[in-house]
Amino acid sequence: MRVVIAPDKFKGTLTAREAAEAMALAVHDRWPDAEIRVIPMADGGDGTLEALGGANRRDTVTGPLGRPVRAAWRLDADAAVIESAAASGLVLAGGRDANDPWAATSRGVGELIALALDAGARRVVAGMGGSAMTDGGRGALDALGDRVPFRPGRVVVLTDTTTAFTDAARVFGTQKGADAAMVERLTARLETDAVEWAERFGRDVREVPRTGAAGGLSGALLAAGAEVVDGAAHVAEVAGLGEALRGADLVLTGEGAFDATSLAGKGPGHVLALAAAGGVTAVVVAGVVADDARARGVVSVAEVVGIRRAFQQPAEAVRVATARALAAIGD
Template identity: 40%
Template sequence: MRKVILIPDSFKGTMSSAEICQIMADAVHTHYPDAEIVALPVADGGEGSVDAFLTAVGGEKVTVEVNGPFPGEPVAAFYGRLDEQTAVIEMAATAGLPLVEGRQAPERTTTHGVGELMLTAARAGARHLIVGAGGSATNDLGTGAAAAAGIGFFDAAGERFMPTGGSLDRIARIDISTLAPELRDCTVTVMCDIDNPLYGERGAAAVFGPQKGASPDLVRLLDDQLRAGSTAIVRDLGVDLAEVPGAGAAGGLAGGLMAFFGASLRQGIDVVLDAVDFDQVVSDASMVFTGEGKIDSQSLSGKVVVGVARRAKPRGVPVVAVVGDIGDGFEGAYDEGVSAVFSINNLAIPFAQARVRARQDLALTMDSILRFARQLLPVGAERATTAG
């Protein structure tokens, strides 16, 4: 093999994408010592997105103290400055599920800190903000982020307040004229790896509310609140989010950023692949190794494995997916350009046990794949064919 690209997502709760790249690289070099390896650890909008961008294209991480998921409780968050014009913001850094462990309350949590990060980056000179919408503990339709950026929300008595997931129906008026001037000139791109609408059976509350601690009754309340918030946005801003695929990402943050900041929604992996110039990088590759924690029918909506495969397919480059687990409905990935799928869970054991041995199982799986590859493409064969 002349050139091998390693471009996995993290295995959440187990290994970071950078760790996976290193294990994969060691295995490739064991079997193909002269191979050129291009390691591109990625994320599709959730935790690790900032680090993935910084590793792939360079830049610096900026630490900022902002409000966490609960108003008045600060956290040390961060954003990535890729260059003078571009900043990457990971909503999970200030409003992610790990920050509310044991205190899940999606009716009270806020994205206020996300707006603070956006404003901080804009005041530092950024004019393109990339916001990763994944891993949220919130369901506030991005109203917290909007309030932090200066947008006013008023109740029926004319009192200004900051809505949360349980109080969106109190919004009687939205005043967007007070948006911070630094953000008016910014282009906002939302990295989104799901296509769920804002509300309804596949909406933010119904699908993701339970993992944020919502009971069935609370899920119904949150869904009603998102409907009310959407109605207020149509009334005051003229933006209808009801049928927008992906608007429900991160508890409606994606939809809110569209309505309040004019943001565009893109598949997270496509944003990353553009940033690292993947189409050019893959053009002369011999093979691509990618992966994610679990591949199933949801992966077909555009998560890392399928996003990578779609870009590699027109160039005829084989894509091997090495994943933590395989679920129902994954077979459609083959139609998208995936050549083969392998699970590292060789013993078919529960996740609690598998995660302890994930690193060694990944190494063993890569070794098995590459041993087989050497039967098809011995070391030096590709080079000899080219030379001859």
């Protein structure tokens, strides 16, 4: 029995690797001789750094509300990986209620990219996601100074959304603490930013898919010469997920909250698409499952063990839920 285990993080409880290890325990119990390949997944949001090798550096940069923060990132020879959430994350701002959606800045992300370039990185992979700001990338571009525009292939931006630049506030503003009036103010500012980036770099990003990630930061970086790609597809390719699935009998994936959006650009959705294309049986083990995502082979941890246990003992809860899912699969 060859089993590939490729979950995303269970946000707030387990990293992708921790979730995978819990699932692996259940697989070993079910099939002691199973050949298991663990591939932690991510889609460009927080958890991307871990999936692409983990941090080996920490530096002080500007946080989302202007206060200094220590941000983890990775430099391996001439390749770097950073996460926007590490410098400008909503969690660093204190969450939705404590955030200042107008003042929140992407400057720290620009500082991380600058640190990577100045350290000799010839390629910087920047994950978008979990951000506090909707500043159109202005803070990041200010921090980068004369390092922009980028040379082709120098910066690759990973996103998990196809939202366009000028829709960033309408789609994500509320979860960053913006009310209806603030969303309109932010949208107007994004329109102004887009005009300025087009005049400065010669690229109009207003309606380009994926440019609304991280409050428009992905669009600003695209205008400045970065490449913007599907984050889950990039992580899967680097991790060798497609190759691992060839000849596999089963793939397990999952995340903290599984819903219809999980199938559109998120890590588990990409795993499921690759499994379907390769004819590999797939099982989803998720913390909670929305009604619009219920299907055969999709198991909710909260429904198996109860919501309290799912949060208090997340690894054990995932193991138990995985065992329940595997019990439904024939030998």
